[in-house]
Every structure is written in structure tokens, then in C-alpha cells.
Amino acid sequence: xxxxxxxxxxxxxxxxxxxxxxxxxxxxxxxxxxxxxxxxxxxxxxxxxxxxxxxxxxxxxxxxxxxxxxxxxxxxxxxxxxxxxxxxxxxxxxxxxxxxxxxxxxxxxxxxxxxxxxxxxxxxxxxxxxxxxxxxxxxxxxxxxxxxxxxxxxxxxxxxxxxxxxxxxxxx
Numbered sequence: 001x002x003x004x005x006x007x008x009x010x011x012x013x014x015x016x017x018x019x020x021x022x023x024x025x026x027x028x029x030x031x032x033x034x035x036x037x038x039x040x041x042x043x044x045x046x047x048x049x050x051x052x053x054x055x056x057x058x059x060x061x062x063x064x065x066x067x068x069x070x071x072x073x074x075x076x077x078x079x080x081x082x083x084x085x086x087x088x089x090x091x092x093x094x095x096x097x098x099x100x101x102x103x104x105x106x107x108x109x110x111x112x113x114x115x116x117x118x119x120x121x122x123x124x125x126x127x128x129x130x131x132x133x134x135x136x137x138x139x140x141x142x143x144x145x146x147x148x149x150x151x152x153x154x155x156x157x158x159x160x161x162x163x164x165x166x167x168x169x170x171x172x
Contacts, residue, residue, distance in 0.1 A: 038080045039143045045072055047136035050112060054128025096150040104142060111138040 049069045057065065115134045119127030 036144065038076065039140055039147075041076060042073065042143075043136045043140040045069065045076075046108070046139055047132045050132035050135050051128050053131070054126065094150070100146045100150045104139070104146060107142045108135065108139050111135045 049065070052065055112131065112135045115131040116127075119130050124130055
């Protein structure tokens with residue numbers, strides 16, 4: 001049995017659905033741009049961990065410190081991933097998120113290695129503090145723009161789904 005469909009009514013229903021969806025995208029973009037607390041906490045933890053390399057710890061102490069650092073980072077990731085109030089299935093992780101992750105690892109690891117070699121070559125006092133400050137600073141400066149870049153195409157990806165296009169967009 002078929003029911004006649006009023007095209008104008010169907011279009012209004014679609015727009016009523018689309019408005020809350022736009023609010024979800026606004027919330028995701030706002031969280032990526034405005035929430036810097038997690039970035040600063042992670043940068044501070046990174047600073048503490050890299051600065052602790054200057055201490056003369058036994059090998060087992062270094063492993064305990066590494067385990068504690070990784071544990072706190074995982075806990076932080078779980079807490080901040082649960083904080084977001086809205087999340088769409090398409091907004092979780094895209095190719096930009098993966099690129100951001102690897103680029104962050106390259107920037108962070110490269111900065112740590114380069115500053116470590118530089119402080120050794122110059123035989124600077126308190127080299128681990130200099131290394132920690134430069135590495136954490138590079139991390140904090142990289143993460144904000146990288147997160148905004150990774151989240152920016154969410155709205156466009158939603159419109160690329162054929163089921164969600166407007167009739168005008170479908171004709172193009």
C-alpha cells in the first residue's frame with residue numbers, strides 16, 4: 001500500500017531534522033576550538049616527564065615513571081573523550097585525524113630528539129629543563145591549529161552523504 005507524499009511537507013521535515021544536526025556540528029567545532037585545558041594539561045605532563053630525564057634514576061625508576069606517564073595520558077584521553085556531549089558517527093575520526101596524530105608524533109618526537117642533541121652538543125646546564133620547555137611548547141603550539149584543521153571538514157562530509165543532500169545539491 002502506498003501513501004501519497006507531499007513534497008513540501010517532506011522538505012520541511014528534512015529541514016527540521018537538519019537544524020539539530022547543524023547544532024551538533026557547531027558543538028563539535030566549538031569544542032575543538034575552545035577547549036584548551038586538555039592541551040595544557042597534556043603539555044604540562046609532557047614537560048614533567050621530559051624534565052625528569054635529567055634526574056639520575058635507576059633503570060627500574062625510569063620504567064615506573066614511563067608507566068605512570070602513559071597511564072595518566074590514557075586516563076586523560078578517556079576523561080576528555082567522555083566529556084563531549086555530542087558525537088556523530090561521521091565525526092569521530094577521519095583521515096585528517098590520523099594525519100594530525102602522526103604529524104603530532106613527528107613534531108613532538110623530533111623536537112625532543114633535536115633539543116636533546118642540541119643541549120648535549122652545547123653542554124648546557126639543566127639541559128633536560130630546556131629540552132622539556134621547548135618540546136612542550138612545540139606540542140602546545142601544534143595541537144590547537146591541528147585540532148581545528150582536523151575537525152573543520154565535518155560539516156562538508158555530512159553533506160557529501162547522498163541521503164542528506166538537498167534537492168538543489170542533488171541536481172548539481
